Amino acid sequence: xxxxxxxxxxxxxxxxxxxxxxxxxxxxxxxxxxxxxxxxxxxxxxxxxxxxxxxxxxxxxxxxxxxxxxxxxxxxxxxxxxxxxxxxxxxxxxxxxxxxxxxxxxxxxxxxxxxxxxxxxxxxxxxxxxxxxxxxxxxxxxxxxxxxxxxxxxxxxxxxxxxxxxxxxxxxxxxxxxxxxxxxxxxxxxxxxxxxxxxxxxxxx
Numbered sequence: 001x002x003x004x005x006x007x008x009x010x011x012x013x014x015x016x017x018x019x020x021x022x023x024x025x026x027x028x029x030x031x032x033x034x035x036x037x038x039x040x041x042x043x044x045x046x047x048x049x050x051x052x053x054x055x056x057x058x059x060x061x062x063x064x065x066x067x068x069x070x071x072x073x074x075x076x077x078x079x080x081x082x083x084x085x086x087x088x089x090x091x092x093x094x095x096x097x098x099x100x101x102x103x104x105x106x107x108x109x110x111x112x113x114x115x116x117x118x119x120x121x122x123x124x125x126x127x128x129x130x131x132x133x134x135x136x137x138x139x140x141x142x143x144x145x146x147x148x149x150x151x152x153x154x155x156x157x158x159x160x161x162x163x164x165x166x167x168x169x170x171x172x173x174x175x176x177x178x179x180x181x182x183x184x185x186x187x188x189x190x191x192x193x194x195x196x197x198x199x200x201x202x203x204x205x
Contacts, residue, residue: 001027017129058125059155065132066148073141082146083153094118112169120162124151 002020009019032040094117102108124147131147134140166173 015130015133017126021126055125058128062124062128062148062151066152069144071135071141072145072148073138074145075142078142079146079149082150086150090118112171116165116169116171119165120158124154127151 002023005019005023006016009016035043095114098109098114098117127147128151131140131144135144
């Protein structure tokens with residue numbers, strides 16, 4: 001299905017990478033409802049491993065590409081303006097959208113979480129792939145060079161400072177994973193000992 005989405009997007013004149021992205025989002029939404037708790041955990045572990053390997057490959061390739069590509073066109077002013085534009089764009093996206101979501105959420109998204117999303121949301125693999133796909137001509141090479149600089153700068157600066165920012169904002173980590181793990185364990189336990197016995201054990205502990 002993912003490859004079909006890629007081919008369909010390319011045939012329609014759109015970007016196949018974005019087509020695969022939205023196909024994965026749709027599959028995750030509907031497929032997860034048809035999996036058992038144990039299957040979900042196994043699939044989650046598998047894709048975490050694949051994600052780790054893919055990220056290592058992509059960013060290794062980006063690093064090599066930066067120093068081996070001969071067609072770079074450096075425009076310092078454009079690079080600085082791009083950094084500022086990206087920061088402002090994320091600012092006007094994260095905070096207003098989080099505010100709209102908070103109108104319908106019982107558990108609101110705290111301001112410090114919104115600030116962390118603004119700081120740590122920049123990645124770069126898809127942006128680099130899109131820029132590298134069309135790199136003919138000087139304007140496109142300017143975009144490619146600027147994209148490479150932004151990707152590496154945000155990974156090194158934003159990524160390296162993420163732990164420090166989390167500590168400064170006093171945001172605890174690992175809570176979501178613990179909650180998901182407890183939920184899976186509870187589901188597995190219900191199959192073995194039943195809901196009533198599980199509830200009795202939880203009260204005792």
